[in-house]
Amino acid sequence: MSKNTIIKVESLSKKYLLNKQLAPKSDTLYGSIIDQLKNFRSLNSKKQQEEFWALSNLSLEIKEGDRVGIIGRNGAGKSTLLKILSRITPPTSGKIILGGRVASLLEVGTGFHGDLSGRENIYLNGSILGMTKQEITKKFDEIVAFAEIEKFLDTPVKRYSSGMYVRLAFAVAAHLEPDILIVDEVLAVGDAEFQKKCLGKMKDVSGQGRTVLFVSHNMQAISTLCDQGILLNKGTLHTAGPIDTCLHNYFGLLKEYSFNETTAKSDRQSRANGKAAFSKAIALLPDNSENKFWSFRYDETLRFSFECKVHEVCDGLTFYMAIKGTTSETIITNIKTNIVSKELKEGDTISFKLSIPACHVRSGQYDLYFAIGNKSGTSWYDVIDGNINLPALIVTAINEDIHDNIGYITIPYTIDEKTY
């Protein structure tokens, strides 16, 4: 028996006019009067606006009960698609037929007000997400239990810790009962334990026959949660089908973009004027083949392989790496080390491997940042990071003990002089 189509997208396009909507000069009445006058005089108003098609001619179908992961590089149109599906922004052309009630979760805690208590915020946030008062009242105890905030129900949420705040916000959203649930990257918050709980909850939701659309850069979460996938590339559909096919193609795309010098140069200005540049940066599996998921077990050595090309004579090469939190941008730790201390000529290729011993980086998702610079490490030639689609580093837990999974880094320690 074939499943019913619940979402049908027909040649959907979305255009943004960059100049008109982003240029600060037409943000005021005066500015736009001046603009209008200029346009009126030159009679070529169209030319001053740069068109940007976030989505172009996208058609797809999603079946009832599917868990669909939407993947793609930054700027592929994932978020735009979700915004159109959740009726936040209208399409420029095309049509969508939705076969049920949609709830979108593009942010946790939409509409939370710091001055209101947890209780008041549950009702406010629930109603913003489209729940009726009766529905919220019915689920109230469940929400409070899920968020683990019983004691603080009547405290204003501005006094909550950030963890409590996020738990409460997600708890409300998790108890929505729409036919179609749209989730964008919200799991990037909270600790690993809570993320697991959220993923579990989302699986439950789809187990009840609901359709889930999920956008994330966390490939591990996508591959565990979703069975179908949609791969977008530059606003068009690249692949639609089983999630494994989509992920496979996605990593193909990543390789094409992240480590090709010429594309990367146009992507990021700081690459353009370097004397040396990365030409390869990959994560390695234990057998030395490429680890396309950039995903390691906690008890595996984290291994990476790099290759750099020298474009101009330089006095040496320093390598820098930072491990950052995916949401906070805080640098958790970093490495700076000299790789070559003698002069390098144009055309030289330097390759090296980096290993971080097992059991040092705790389970979780991290943004990576690699750079190469001169011998003394005072000026930098090339940087690669999330902006040119370097995948996030994923470290997966190997046991259930929460104490092994919280925090970011394992520090060396000894205990001696034990007496009884």
Next chain:
Amino acid sequence: MKTEKIIIDSTLHSKFSLKEIISYKSLLNNLAKRDFLVRYKQAYIGIAWALFKPLISILIFGYISSKINPGTSTATNFVYVAAAMLLWQLFSNIFNDVSNSILGNANLFSKVYFPKIIIPISTILVCLVDFFISLSILVVLFIVSGQSLHWQLVLAPIFVALTILNGFGIGLYFATINVKYRDVKFIVPVIIQFGMYLSPVIFSTNYYLDRLPSYLHWFFCLNPMVGAIDGFKYCLFGGDMIYNLPYFIVSIAVSFLFLIIGLKYFYKFERSFVDYI
């Protein structure tokens, strides 16, 4: 449990739909509750401000009015000013809050879909609470000044409703402009400030008409608050408060015209607000 299909089409325009608003009444309720709770939070005398703000204006302008109209008793002057002032403040609060409401809640509708008209409507509810609290001033003055009750009193809610529609219609128009041009937040207070002197708040409409050249009479009555305030005063005090029926009707017609323009303009851009925020 088959729900109806939702069609998102680039050519569709959103329309005012009472049915949709009712289906979101829980949101309406909670937004109004939020605004109300937050409004007087961390204010020492809290909700008493809803009483003090109009009271201060009534005292000042009532005093001015009684100096200028020595013919009528001081108490009568005060109660006339109070009636007009409460209605004017209801209008100006709604006008001001509605015109800022869409921008102020951009964080909501840029993340979740709901009919955006819910936001200005919830704003009205909060302003109404303030109005009903301040109404107690009028009741006290009404009794103190020894006014007698008229049968017209039952019609008074009509003019309160007309005031709400005035604030709502004009407010919606400015709320829509505000999405793109932030200049609105400077313009609205100016309109409110000068608007009060162009409306029969401190002086009666007759006072204005007697002093204006006759070719400006029509112009004066294009102000939609003229009809609302005069109607309200007529209901409370009876007598010759309605100066000239055609003028009165013009003013009310303008009210509805503004409401229609406000709604039309709002719905024309409602769907793409997010792209302009």
